[in-house]
Amino acid sequence: MNKNRLEAFTDGVYAIIITIMVLELKVPHSPTLGSYVEMWPVFISYAVSFLFVGLNWANHHHLFQTVSKINNRVLWINMFNLFVLSLVPFATAAMGENSFKSITVTIYASLLTLSIIVYMVLVNLLCRVHGKGSAFSNQFRGRSKSYISLCLNIIAIVISIIGFPKVAFLLIVLTSFAWFIPNHIFENRP
Amino acid sequence: MNKNRLEAFTDGVYAIIITIMVLELKVPHSPTLGSYVEMWPVFISYAVSFLFVGLNWANHHHLFQTVSKINNRVLWINMFNLFVLSLVPFATAAMGENSFKSITVTIYASLLTLSIIVYMVLVNLLCRVHGKGSAFSNQFRGRSKSYISLCLNIIAIVISIIGFPKVAFLLIVLTSFAWFIPNHIFENRP
Amino acid sequence: MNKNRLEAFTDGVYAIIITIMVLELKVPHSPTLGSYVEMWPVFISYAVSFLFVGLNWANHHHLFQTVSKINNRVLWINMFNLFVLSLVPFATAAMGENSFKSITVTIYASLLTLSIIVYMVLVNLLCRVHGKGSAFSNQFRGRSKSYISLCLNIIAIVISIIGFPKVAFLLIVLTSFAWFIPNHIFENRP
């Protein structure tokens, strides 16, 4: 099985998910500065989701660059990954329109958590496909950033449920930005 | 004629169809758990359609991997295949918004049936293009899964018309999952 | 300048144009057979536009297959071609929602006419870029199908303006189907 067309299809879906979210930004009825400023929950939600999907794509891009073989199972975990991400525009709109009400942030944080789990399953599966001790698998030995971000997202779910959705959302944002550090370190490795 | 650009265009259309369906998930007006739980028909419809289009793409991907020549007729049957699939988001929204009312499930099941027929026509045409006895054609000898899923979908149409649309929808879901078995067997062949 | 990325971008835009039109198919409010049957003007408009954009893509695909060099002017005529086509979903929705009222069919026919003119300008430009007498240019010598379909579309505009929009639409449909004949003949040439 050839990885190129899977990458092409996956890139297409990522590109559409990240872009159609903008359709949820509805033009306010009165053309005043105030009405645009009032849209801040919608804008912030949009920006964070753009960042999250962008990060996810960048990770996927790094992951598949060294992939040499795929199989049907990889194809379907990848498809499930896209399914989870495809719900991000809906969860983003729900959170933005309701100004970070508890239930909407809980759904948003749960979706992101599920997305991280699915991504980790995909990495694990690819490691098994390439074999323990292969160049591909060694790359992913001891990478704890996925586990940390998973834990922080689960904490965000709890914080949102007990009634502090805005704190939970802030934690999600910080977790997202944390992803920028390891990628850089990874890149500077000889 | 070159198959690469046809694949690229087809992948683009598949990626958009599978993703824009999420635009039919409208954010409920009140931010309560109950209003999200009430959306289950819309979510289930979305998930099943995502699965169906995903399966269809995976089959198309397997099919075209071994294709060595195409012609204008292949291009147009492929285009008609995309046309039928492009109606899936509409049929999905109709079924979800109306909580599996008979007429909407009948339309949905008919569309899926039509899609399977068009796919079979495409496989047949490609077999003729590559010639009887070619490596491509031998691959598709005696594959009965298409016929079985076609029959089950036609049965679903009948069940829906006589007044049991939810049973019909369940049959469609089971038929979709059945596709996972043969692909696996196919893959393990030497 | 490299034609591959221009083709990739163009394919992406074609794929999106042909697919987002389905978002204009609004689910009817009452789930009865009658309300779906009443949607026929919307469905027919959708199907014809899908066919038109599909034909346009197929022609573009054939055209660029033999292109060996492009320049900035080609890039911008191609971009204008995409701009004109990007208005097709709007014109289609206008025509479908208003059941082929005169003004909407006139706009639709005018858009298709403009699209054919832009396509002819693109072919001419590419012939000049490749040079008179080149293999590329000889391919397009004496091809009258573009002129005929251009004339028929202009006649459709006139028929729609003088008050017979449905006749005009029928003429557009027939003109579209006429494109299938020359492509086939073209293909069978030695």
Place this chain on the structure above:
Amino acid sequence: MNKNRLEAFTDGVYAIIITIMVLELKVPHSPTLGSYVEMWPVFISYAVSFLFVGLNWANHHHLFQTVSKINNRVLWINMFNLFVLSLVPFATAAMGENSFKSITVTIYASLLTLSIIVYMVLVNLLCRVHGKGSAFSNQFRGRSKSYISLCLNIIAIVISIIGFPKVAFLLIVLTSFAWFIPNHIFENRP
């Protein structure tokens, strides 16, 4: 790191941004010539945004054609570039629906200005990645068109704020068309 998949993803996002803007063109309620003519602010906004995104893509295309290496920083500036552009459909709809009210033109001009700044940062970064004195960097020596268009867009913001939004919009349009000249000169260089 490989530039091909970054280009493919970027092309996908550009293609979607440029195309989904058409979804903001709502079909007028009454099918009369007058109601379509009244839509001119929406149409003009759409056309200018299509031109701007198209120009941006063409520049990106020229830029990456000679790129030989990218890194994580390039990936993320490119992602931010896409984020800014993804807001263009929203800003376009706001400006069109409100017939060029001051606040909407100010937002639109600001977004375009930000987009030009991000693009200049991307070019600078790529020059640094390829090294001073490299073939890539020499290409961009002394190119003043970016600075001029940046200044003109900032002037447009000011003009719009002090109460002449339509004049500001006209300046944006003229600035966009000015981009066509240097690309041509660039192309004819030996």
